[in-house]
Amino acid sequence: DGGITQSPKYLFRKEGQNVTLSCEQNLNHDAMYWYRQDPGQGLRLIYYSQIVNDFQKGDIAEGYSVSREKKESFPLTVTSAQKNPTAFYLCASMKGMNTGELFFGEGSRLTVL
């Protein structure tokens, strides 16, 4: 079955360490997204990519980096510059162009100790 796979599901990190969250999709979707979810704040867009080798900053890109070398993959790195990285991270892809129909992975929960 097609879908989006995020890994790891749970991750613990010490302060000052970078960590990379994986996102893979086999839906053949062009656009992919990373959102951060905090209680009571909804989803906030970190980065998105509409085609391979191109990506744009979202609303809260500081302290994060991404790459899009393959259509299927859109990894997110949470760097030590991110001041408050503990959160639930969601990866998504969009069906078609500007349909708004997002398909989400099951998320990765990052905890900084």
Place this chain on the structure above:
Amino acid sequence: AQSVTQLGSHVSVSEGALVLLRCNYSSSVPPYLFWYVQYPNQGLQLLLKYTSAATLVKGINGFEAEFKKSETSFHLTKPSAHMSDAAEYFCAVSAYYGNNRLAFGKGNQVVVIP
């Protein structure tokens, strides 16, 4: 820029009663509007969407929403709540002419009381 407002972060409803979740949007161009649902520790899934066809949109699990341009609203309803409806619900908006981005509301956590 587009945005949505969802009031009342927590909504309690009795089993069998009407579920009503309010969403008001702001958009300088004709919008696409969406409701997504999230179960605990999972990603979101699309409940229903409005894309300028019928103003009354039916979705999965018995939910429906009505687009009212004059009120800039897209409220979600279900006539009779079921225990399985306990989840978080998000309203979202994107621009009809497309920047391929959605703006999400802050969500409503629905609790169903037996």
